Amino acid sequence: MLVLPIDQGLEHGPVDFFPNPESQDPSYQFRLARDGRFSAIALHIGLAERYFHEYAGEVPLILKLNGKTSIPSDAQSFSPLTGSVEDAVRLGAEAVGYTVYVGSPAQDRDFEQIRQVRSDAERFGMPVIVWAYPRGEAVAKKGGKESLYAIDYAARVALELGADIVKLNYPVASEKDKESPPPYNTLSLTPDAAFRKVVLSAGRALVLVSGGEKVGDAELLTKVRSSMDAGATGIIFGRNLWQRRYEEALALTRELHAIFREYAEPAA
Amino acid sequence: MLVLPIDQGLEHGPVDFFPNPESQDPSYQFRLARDGRFSAIALHIGLAERYFHEYAGEVPLILKLNGKTSIPSDAQSFSPLTGSVEDAVRLGAEAVGYTVYVGSPAQDRDFEQIRQVRSDAERFGMPVIVWAYPRGEAVAKKGGKESLYAIDYAARVALELGADIVKLNYPVASEKDKESPPPYNTLSLTPDAAFRKVVLSAGRALVLVSGGEKVGDAELLTKVRSSMDAGATGIIFGRNLWQRRYEEALALTRELHAIFREYAEPAA
Amino acid sequence: MLVLPIDQGLEHGPVDFFPNPESQDPSYQFRLARDGRFSAIALHIGLAERYFHEYAGEVPLILKLNGKTSIPSDAQSFSPLTGSVEDAVRLGAEAVGYTVYVGSPAQDRDFEQIRQVRSDAERFGMPVIVWAYPRGEAVAKKGGKESLYAIDYAARVALELGADIVKLNYPVASEKDKESPPPYNTLSLTPDAAFRKVVLSAGRALVLVSGGEKVGDAELLTKVRSSMDAGATGIIFGRNLWQRRYEEALALTRELHAIFREYAEPAA
Amino acid sequence: MLVLPIDQGLEHGPVDFFPNPESQDPSYQFRLARDGRFSAIALHIGLAERYFHEYAGEVPLILKLNGKTSIPSDAQSFSPLTGSVEDAVRLGAEAVGYTVYVGSPAQDRDFEQIRQVRSDAERFGMPVIVWAYPRGEAVAKKGGKESLYAIDYAARVALELGADIVKLNYPVASEKDKESPPPYNTLSLTPDAAFRKVVLSAGRALVLVSGGEKVGDAELLTKVRSSMDAGATGIIFGRNLWQRRYEEALALTRELHAIFREYAEPAA
């Protein structure tokens, strides 16, 4: 499963398009998703309504249902709805996406909101993909949003709240882990072991690995292999693909497909 | 009545699974509930939707309807809904569970929410089990969440709000009791007498005793007997069972059933 | 009109039952209401659902619709709903009770909530009895919740919001009255005159006098007489009755009925 | 147009009735409205439900839909609903009244609320009279609630939000005007010119002049004439009338009618 997200224009602003100015036009990502045979493209209602019709039947759609800008403080992170499950149905989406900010002091509103989304999605038989992100001032005090403690907890929360699929980041070990609750504060896992732990915490929810900021080709492919080894079902890479020039991005996509074929073979 | 709760993955995070790594897979608790002939398993919507179907007909289900993570501060504790009574009906649950944080500054939202849950549950003839937990900054100032004052008040609140069954913790006497309002600040009850008081405060709501953190076998069995002596209807033990290895947990469960048989006999 | 309230278990906690441990069992108040031929018993949904059916037809029911615990701060007092007018209808109640915290900074939510209750009650032809209580940090700065200023204002607010009947406390003159707005800060009324003023402010809403904390028999009967002289329609006494032993409470109730008969005679 | 408001019992408390104790009984204002041939009486749901039926057909009713007490701080002023347009229809009201606190930090809730009221009122063909009052901490910093800046802005806001009729106070020039934004901080208008400016800002919304606190007869009649000269459609005087003794109030009312006849003649 290979998903191309283009919600960064809302989440980060046009700043993400500077490395590859062509990417500023959403058609760029749509073409890449089509030509690279992605499993789906994931984006908000505005892009879906203005651009998707040209690619309908060629690119499956994941409608991202909530989001926010990065301008105000993240201390009480919460992502309001930008679209609805009904919008997703109307547009012919295959699934909906929802960001939960695990550990945010606004978790009460977040849980309420995802509950409604999940309930609507079940009514329409629409899978829910949860962006499970630790965030907020309390997370920052317990090891931070990249800590194993926080991401491991986020994986379980997504499972508990009813995610069909959960998008997770790789934990990044750091000095801040010492502020995590025991036994996380004394664990010393390799990145691969840490991610395996996280995949287990997600239980029967399928796991997609987040790409995060752009890295080099080799590092990226290594991450993909170790994610698949850990039990991930696929990847959801945005900037790592569309911040590259078109042909370069397509070539990298072909390499990703090659890796996926390896992991698909044993199942045959 | 013997209930196995597995909502700790949401409430505490995967941290609770370290003592027994097998317990990280929700199948562990489902198997234990089935093989140990528990009255029910209690959990949130996500686990119910992904795992319950394999045990339907073998393990009765209590759908826990609200919950939260332990990451943000507990000063203004509030547990938002993760599922609905309609979800419980659809999944074939026998009852719903709801946590009230008695004494929290957010009690207004909590009361509103449980009122709606109770009203929905009455419409469907679904019993409501209330996790009656004192919590929040005001409770901390009046003896704390384990004080007799707070737990006794919580028992009555559950009764007043319409609980069919109420889950209560054993009060723990401490120096902090001096900060409780009179006459609680000068009472000196044995643990058993304190729990009897609490059971009386719950009135006609049936009482389930909470297990809390894992303790030794002997201590656990003593607690069960004294709870039953005090008038409890059953126990709801999670970590004390599934943090044990499988055979050990099953053996302990058999001992619990033996105790229950003793208390059931006089009624025959 | 003689009403027996038993909402103190929610409002104050089991602490109110210590003077008379039998009173901890809600059956005590139900029996007292029946044997003492009270006009009604007033309580929350939980007690109504578990105990009322045994006394239906013998004790008229007032379903108290909102309440709160006394654990958090009263600075921004607000009483959320614990039941609905629909609950009251279903249970066969004669009236509903609602607490307005007059002067609380949360008055906006309170007014909205009572508006909905009043509207529902009108639809079902159900009288609304308003517990009109001055409360909150702003009241404390203007003479306090027992001041004539505050209670007189509360009586009028109940009338303006559509109360059929209003439950009021006797004003208690104190040094703090100097902080009330003029001319209250310089008034010097006897308790009886103060209460007459308050009854006038309630206009055509009938007035029930609140009992408050338990006092001696003589003081209580004097208060009843002067309340009736002031124009009250009846009394609503809880702790002053059920904190007494059963026979003592019944005897006192008979004295209350005797007084009521005196006041009823002129109307015949 | 001559309207008698009696919402001060809610807005200010019974304190306003001390100058004329008879006025404490709402019947006083109803009789005055009838005998003085007022265009309407304006009040909240409670008074409407208890007293209006005796005067139906004799005194037209304006149901005031929102209000609050003066006890808490005015920094974030907001007036919650006490009744609905449906209540007004049911009671046979001719119009509804709504207070907007222009400039309050709570303007978001206020605008939402009046939008709903306006929408309901349009559905029933019920005119909306807006009490347009500058209020709150931000107004206080820009010249205060009596400044021309604030009242002029309030008049326009009422027009923009869809008022049919707007109730406005006379601006009062003061030293604080220097804190108003330019050019208001340097304007130096006569009271009459200032009010003419305000009437222009209300556009096609009809203007009723507020009476405010009680003043002497001569001052009052002068204010009425200059209001009519400025383009006002009528006056809405409460305390200035019902704080007077009955015959005195009626006599003054006759003088008001006489003035109105003068202004009505040119139209004939």
Place this chain on the structure above:
Amino acid sequence: MLVLPIDQGLEHGPVDFFPNPESQDPSYQFRLARDGRFSAIALHIGLAERYFHEYAGEVPLILKLNGKTSIPSDAQSFSPLTGSVEDAVRLGAEAVGYTVYVGSPAQDRDFEQIRQVRSDAERFGMPVIVWAYPRGEAVAKKGGKESLYAIDYAARVALELGADIVKLNYPVASEKDKESPPPYNTLSLTPDAAFRKVVLSAGRALVLVSGGEKVGDAELLTKVRSSMDAGATGIIFGRNLWQRRYEEALALTRELHAIFREYAEPAA
């Protein structure tokens, strides 16, 4: 496309009418829109309901759906609804207008509100014009509301949220740009280049250029030409037109039409 907005009476107060006192009467703007053959006039419900009927068929209507006064602090900017899509349909509007305060800490409520508006508008086939304004304390810390960073982000947010048309301000370079995130803090674009960047960020949403405060004729016409060169679809000028005397405003409007004709020719 040439739109005349007259929502400043709500947003800024009557202060904007001092330069041209005739403009205080909304008829002034309606006449100007008709005689100047504007594409539409944009205003709130109150003006639409009182004045539009006289110009129906002559002046197309854009109903502005949300707004606020400028009196309270802008730190947490949010514009509540003053009207609804249903109002727009009823009044025969061609489109609705909605202000999003991009970057405000209240973005959660804003996104929710525009989502509902967009959804209603789609149901009625009504285009949504988004006033995309950076605003609030967090924007102020990152270069301010006139910075390229903020306006560029706002353009993209409007596209992402589903705007059909977006109203944007020209970025104004200043020392504060150094506080913007990289690479904005080191960019050095001409005003024209900056606006071209912003138009690109708006993607397939059409762009209307905001007029802002009144400037001289020459400066204004230059701005219009460079906006059209940058890809804008039209302009939305209020104060720059109606703060001029009538004939002067009409003359300037004729010049604007002349420029538009130049840009329309290539398309023929």
